[in-house]
Amino acid sequence: AMSPAPLPPDEPDRLAALACLAMLDTAPEERFERIVRIGAAIFGTAIVAINLIDAERQWTKAGVGVSVNTCPRDASYCAYVVSQAAPLI
Numbered sequence: 587a588m589s590p591a592p593l594p595p596d597e598p599d600r601l602a603a604l605a606c607l608a609m610l611d612t613a614p615e616e617r618f619e620r621i622v623r624i625g626a627a628i629f630g631t632a633i634v635a636i637n638l639i640d641a642e643r644q645w646t647k648a649g650v651g652v653s654v655n656t657c658p659r660d661a662s663y664c665a666y667v668v669s670q671a672a673p674l675i
Contacts, residue, residue: 590660591669600668601641610638610645618648626650637664 594600604610618636625634633651637644644662646655659665667674 588663591662591665594669604638604640607638609647610640612647614648622648622650637662639664639668 622634622636626632631651633649635649635652636647637649638647639645639659639662641659643659644657644664646652649655663674
């Protein structure tokens with residue numbers, strides 16, 4: 587099992603910015619679905635997702651090749667992405 591990602595130093599500001607977007611738990615939108623379809627086509631990948639990370643969970647706004655739209659933050663590899671300034675490879 588992987589250990590939970592550390593919280594980024596700007597976590598309060600990041601969460602405030604996420605709340606201002608008012609996107610969590612919203613209905614699917616074609617513009618985001620289009621982005622993930624284009625991403626999958628360009629990169630030739632089976633999975634592409636737009637994920638938002640709040641204080642407790644990862645939530646998927648749009649995705650190709652994913653069947654779950656939420657998971658606990660401590661089980662999300664995306665939590666590692668928001669915890670660092672560099673790309674996760």
